[in-house]
Amino acid sequence: MPEASARPSREELYAWRAFLRAHAHITRVLEAELVAEQRLSLGGYDVLVQLAEAPERRLRMAELADAVLLSRSGVTRLVDRLERAGMVARERVAGDGRGVVATLTDRGLDVLRTAARTHLAGVSRHFVALLTPEQLRHFGELCEKLID
Amino acid sequence: MPEASARPSREELYAWRAFLRAHAHITRVLEAELVAEQRLSLGGYDVLVQLAEAPERRLRMAELADAVLLSRSGVTRLVDRLERAGMVARERVAGDGRGVVATLTDRGLDVLRTAARTHLAGVSRHFVALLTPEQLRHFGELCEKLID
Numbered sequence: 001m002p003e004a005s006a007r008p009s010r011e012e013l014y015a016w017r018a019f020l021r022a023h024a025h026i027t028r029v030l031e032a033e034l035v036a037e038q039r040l041s042l043g044g045y046d047v048l049v050q051l052a053e054a055p056e057r058r059l060r061m062a063e064l065a066d067a068v069l070l071s072r073s074g075v076t077r078l079v080d081r082l083e084r085a086g087m088v089a090r091e092r093v094a095g096d097g098r099g100v101v102a103t104l105t106d107r108g109l110d111v112l113r114t115a116a117r118t119h120l121a122g123v124s125r126h127f128v129a130l131l132t133p134e135q136l137r138h139f140g141e142l143c144e145k146l147i148d
Numbered sequence: 149m150p151e152a153s154a155r156p157s158r159e160e161l162y163a164w165r166a167f168l169r170a171h172a173h174i175t176r177v178l179e180a181e182l183v184a185e186q187r188l189s190l191g192g193y194d195v196l197v198q199l200a201e202a203p204e205r206r207l208r209m210a211e212l213a214d215a216v217l218l219s220r221s222g223v224t225r226l227v228d229r230l231e232r233a234g235m236v237a238r239e240r241v242a243g244d245g246r247g248v249v250a251t252l253t254d255r256g257l258d259v260l261r262t263a264a265r266t267h268l269a270g271v272s273r274h275f276v277a278l279l280t281p282e283q284l285r286h287f288g289e290l291c292e293k294l295i296d
C-alpha cells in the first residue's frame with residue numbers, strides 16, 4: 001500500500017467527494033420516499049433495524065449508538081420520537097443504576113416490516129439498479145477495504 | 149442496465165451495507181480526530197467548507213442545507229453553534245422578508261484553514277491510503293454512477 005501524503009491530490013479528493021456526494025444523494029432520496037410513504041425518517045428506520053436484529057430485540061443506548069449506520073449523535077432524539085410513537089420502549093436495566101435499554105415493541109416491528117418494503121425497493125432502484133452486478137460486487141469489496 | 153427486483157438479493161444488500169458501514173466508519177474516525185485536535189465537529193467543518201466555497205462566502209440557509217454533504221437536518225443547530233463561536237454570522241437579506249444568509253467570518257476562515265490540515269491528513273490516512281490509485285479511481289467512478 002503506498003504511503004499517503006498528508007494532503008490528498010486533486011484526483012484523490014475527487015474520489016473522496018464523490019463518495020460523500022453519493023452517500024448524501026442516496027440517503028436523501030431514500031429518506032424522502034420513506035417519509036412520504038411511511039412517515040418514518042431514515043434514521044428512525046436505522047434504529048428499528050438495529051433493534052430488530054439484536055438479541056431479544058433490545059440494546060443499551062450506548063450499544064444502539066454504536067450500531068446505527070447513520071448519525072450516531074441524533075440517536076437519543078430519534079429514540080424519544082420512536083418511543084412517543086409506541087415503536088420503542090425504554091427500560092432501566094435491573095441491578096444497573098445507569099443502564100437504560102431500548103426495546104423494539106410489537107408495533108415497532110410491524111412498522112419496520114411495512115417500511116422495509118418501501119426502503120428495500122428504494123435500495124434496488126437508487127443503488128442496485130445503477131451498477132452492473134460486476135460493478136456492484138467490486139464496489140462492495142472496495143467499501144470493505146475502507147473499513148480498516 | 150438490468151431491471152432491479154423490488155427486494156435486493158443477499159449479495160446486493162451486502163454491497164449496500166458495506167457502503168453504509170464504510171461511510172459511517174470513516175466519518176466517525178475523521179470526526180473524532182477533528183474534535184480531539186480542533187474542537188470542531190465534522191458537520192461544522194462541512195458547513196465552513198461550503199460557505200468558504202460559495203460566492204462572497206455566503207449562502208441562504210436553504211442553499212446551505214442543500215450544499216452540505218453530511219446531515220442536512222442538523223444544519224440550523226450547527227449554524228447556531230458556529231455563530232456563537234464567532235465563525236459564522238447570520239444576516240437578514242435586505243428586501244427579502246423571509247431570507248436569512250449565513251456568512252463565513254474571518255475567524256471562521258482561520259479555523260477552517262487550521263482544521264483542514266487535520267481533516268485532509270485524515271482523508272489521506274483513512275481513505276486514500278487504503279486503496280491503490282487504480283482502485284481509488286475506479287471507486288470514484290462507481291460513486292459518480294450512483295448519483296443518478
